[in-house]
Amino acid sequence: MPDMHRRRNTRRGIALAAGLALGLAACAGQGSGGNDTGAAGDDGPTTLTLWHGMTGPDGPAVQQIIDDFNASQDQIVVEPNVMPWDVLYQKVLTSLSSNSGPQVVAMSASNVPQYASKGALAPVDDFYADDAFMDTSVLPDAAKNAAVFDGTNYGVPLNIAPMMLYWNKDLFSAAGLDPEQPPTTWDEFASMAEKLTIDDNGDGKPEQYALALADHTTVPIWQMLLWGTGGGVVSDDATTAIVDSPETLEALEFWVEQVRDKQVSPIGLSGADADKLFQTGKAAMEIVGPWMTTGFDDAGLNYGLAAPPAGPEAQVTLGDVVTFTVNAKATDAEQEAAKTFFAYWNSVESQTTWADGSGFPPTRTDIPASDLSNPYSAVFGDPELLGSAQVYLAGVPNSGTITDSIFYPALQRVLNGDGDLTEVFTQANTDIQAQIDQG
Numbered sequence: 213m214p215d216m217h218r219r220r221n222t223r224r225g226i227a228l229a230a231g232l233a234l235g236l237a238a239c240a241g242q243g244s245g246g247n248d249t250g251a252a253g254d255d256g257p258t259t260l261t262l263w264h265g266m267t268g269p270d271g272p273a274v275q276q277i278i279d280d281f282n283a284s285q286d287q288i289v290v291e292p293n294v295m296p297w298d299v300l301y302q303k304v305l306t307s308l309s310s311n312s313g314p315q316v317v318a319m320s321a322s323n324v325p326q327y328a329s330k331g332a333l334a335p336v337d338d339f340y341a342d343d344a345f346m347d348t349s350v351l352p353d354a355a356k357n358a359a360v361f362d363g364t365n366y367g368v369p370l371n372i373a374p375m376m377l378y379w380n381k382d383l384f385s386a387a388g389l390d391p392e393q394p395p396t397t398w399d400e401f402a403s404m405a406e407k408l409t410i411d412d413n414g415d416g417k418p419e420q421y422a423l424a425l426a427d428h429t430t431v432p433i434w435q436m437l438l439w440g441t442g443g444g445v446v447s448d449d450a451t452t453a454i455v456d457s458p459e460t461l462e463a464l465e466f467w468v469e470q471v472r473d474k475q476v477s478p479i480g481l482s483g484a485d486a487d488k489l490f491q492t493g494k495a496a497m498e499i500v501g502p503w504m505t506t507g508f509d510d511a512g513l514n515y516g517l518a519a520p521p522a523g524p525e526a527q528v529t530l531g532d533v534v535t536f537t538v539n540a541k542a543t544d545a546e547q548e549a550a551k552t553f554f555a556y557w558n559s560v561e562s563q564t565t566w567a568d569g570s571g572f573p574p575t576r577t578d579i580p581a582s583d584l585s586n587p588y589s590a591v592f593g594d595p596e597l598l599g600s601a602q603v604y605l606a607g608v609p610n611s612g613t614i615t616d617s618i619f620y621p622a623l624q625r626v627l628n629g630d631g632d633l634t635e636v637f638t639q640a641n642t643d644i645q646a647q648i649d650q651g
Contacts, residue, residue: 258549259289263304264318264370265297269506273569277562281553288549290316298429301612308332308539315542316550318370321358321533322432325609328361329651334538335364339551346555350576358533358603367535368554369575371566373501374592374601375436375530377521381514383408383420383496394497394518398440398466401521405476408496422476424495425467427627428620430483432604433499435619436530438463439602440523445619446648450608453644455619455637463523464626464633472627479627501532502592505571517591519600531601573598610647618643 266274271294278290293314295303301323307313309332319327327333340348340356348356351369359367381391387407395401405422412419427434438444443460446453454460470476481489483500490498491511498504499520508515520529536557538550556562563574568586573593581590605611622640626633 261314270570424486424489425477439528456641
């Protein structure tokens with residue numbers, strides 16, 4: 213089991229680990245929201261179509277819990293429709309707006325506001341208020357609140373996934389570095405990256421990169437790095453764009469220099485590209501979540517896990533929360549059935565299955581590490597790590613537009629040398645503020 217390198221918490225961290233002193237906090241659509249096809253009647257059970265994007269090594273654990281749920285009773289049938297996350301997000305709004313869309317959609321909590329603001333999602337506040345479903349006090353507050361928009365809760369947690377630094381110990385050794393000592397600060401990263409970025413033939417295209425850092429179609433790792441200087445994309449109260457603040461620009465200048473000028477990572481990587489680069493031994497480090505442990509193990513990588521390097525102002529990691537949401541067009545019977553499934557998903561039995569099969573920490577705070585067989589669940593569920601985690605754009609409307617249509621294009625312009633960093637992000641700040649004001 214890789215060692216977990218611990219460091220201090222940060223004042224900016226959202227305490228995903230509240231109450232974890234003794235336990236862990238854990239990471240084809242024929243449904244019919246709004247019509248009678250999925251509703252239970254005299255002839256059969258209520259059928260729920262569930263869209264999700266767990267296409268990686270974590271997928272079998274999702275399917276196992278669904279199968280277990282379907283076998284446990286005869287009133288509700290969950291039928292999953294699995295697709296890549298980018299495909300799901302392209303299709304979901306149109307599908308939710310139709311009368312033939314899925315009843316349940318899993319999505320990143322940061323995407324909830326853009327759908328909730330359009331009336332596409334049903335509130336689930338009664339799930340938390342009614343103990344008839346489950347005792348929700350065992351779910352971490354940050355996970356429960358991640359899908360709150362305008363005072364209403366629209367989601368029930370599917371998983372909690374703090375990001376960690378994966379490093380290839382063999383590549384560290386080959387570079388003359390201690391394979392048991394990953395970088396703990398940005399300065400240490402920069403020093404080690406010089407030795408881990410290798411361009412043998414001098415053609416300007418390294419054969420080995422220090423880092424696989426995606427800049428689009430990925431979990432928001434670049435945005436996470438901004439927190440290390442006290443910067444970010446929006447203010448903590450979600451009212452003000454801050455990508456042109458001195459703190460944010462300081463972080464951008466550091467990491468743009470590392471990637472563009474020192475070539476520590478290729479430019480133009482998607483999340484899947486970054487995973488492949490690390491998995492094939494062409495990058496020495498990657499910051500990613502627990503869903504990649506199985507794939508990296510299957511590839512035979514000799515790697516360690518640590519908290520991401522601390523910035524000059526804060527030690528912060530990204531706490532990614534995927535949440536179950538309910539189609540606003542779902543019937544009352546379908547909405548009740550969905551909440552019954554959500555309670556089953558977050559049961560002790562299911563969360564043990566999930567943690568053991570995926571390497572994610574459980575969503576519950578009352579499952580001790582000793583009850584889990586997968587060592588990664590304990591590593592990613594470390595209370596100190598979770599205590600330094602922050603949720604990206606929680607409760608911010610138009611978060612998808614802010615991320616995909618403003619932030620990433622601005623970043624890619626700068627990485628490709630198309631414009632001055634300060635000027636590009638000053639304009640991006642204006643555009644992001646317009647999205648916030650638009651709501």
